[in-house]
Amino acid sequence: MAGSRPRRADARRNYDQLVEQARIAFAESGVDASLDEIARRAGVASGTLYRHFPTRMDLIETVLAERTAELVTLGRDLLSGKDAMEALSAWLRAALTHALAYQGLAAAVMSAALDRADDPASAWHAELFDVGAALLARAREAGAVAADADADDVLKLVAAIAWATPDDPARADRLLTLLRNGLRHGVLPDATR
Structure with missing residues (x-):
């Protein structure tokens, strides 16, 4: 699992949005939900997703x-x-x-x-x-x-x-x-x- 939650307010907000959008996407589409789509829904770049979560x-x-x-x-x-x-x-x-x-x-x-x-x-x-x-x-x-x-x-x-x-x-x-x-x-x- 990824490390502890980020400390900066914007990084924390990004992290929380990624987790929330992943929760929704995984419930809708299962484990194969698009990570790029999760990042898009969270309003961040795919690189931000991978910085927080290096793997699916x-x-x-x-x-x-x-x-x-x-x-x-x-x-x-x-x-x-x-x-x-x-x-x-x-x-x-x-x-x-x-x-x-x-x-x-x-x-x-x-x-x-x-x-x-x-x-x-x-x-x-x-x-x-x-x-x-x-x-x-x-x-x-x-x-x-x-x-x-x-x-x-x-x-x-x-x-x-x-x-x-x-x-x-x-x-x-x-x-x-x-x-x-x-x-x-x-x-x-x-x-x-």
Whole structure:
């Protein structure tokens, strides 16, 4: 990933605009979005983009890191909400929206990590899992979801919904509603039978 954020106001503004326009372009076009178009949308020259982000992967990792941090922060904020099921539902919806918009980026980062010693995707996944598990535990303790609800299963189901419905947000929403309903009622058979 690119180094720390620039200090000069104009360089910081350029950096922020590049990340914002990359976020939009990657959500629209995936990992192959034109870097020159991202620079144009940000109102900077392509050279400015490459000074901040020497490689496409640097830019992808920065976008994913920032979006993941936003999702983690949202989850932590929701932990203090009054209604545990509403908090869990809001976060699951945000996680699904994130997965739908950036699933190609995450796959690219994970693929690139095979050739590197560091793997930022693992750290992001751990942070997302921790906050999702905390929200689910809170809902379970409040009696809003079944006792057999498991965080790993729930997060895998959200990822599966995103994978199965990349271009069908209405169906993704329907499947997320089914998941939430299943969480309320418990869906796992008794293993002793």
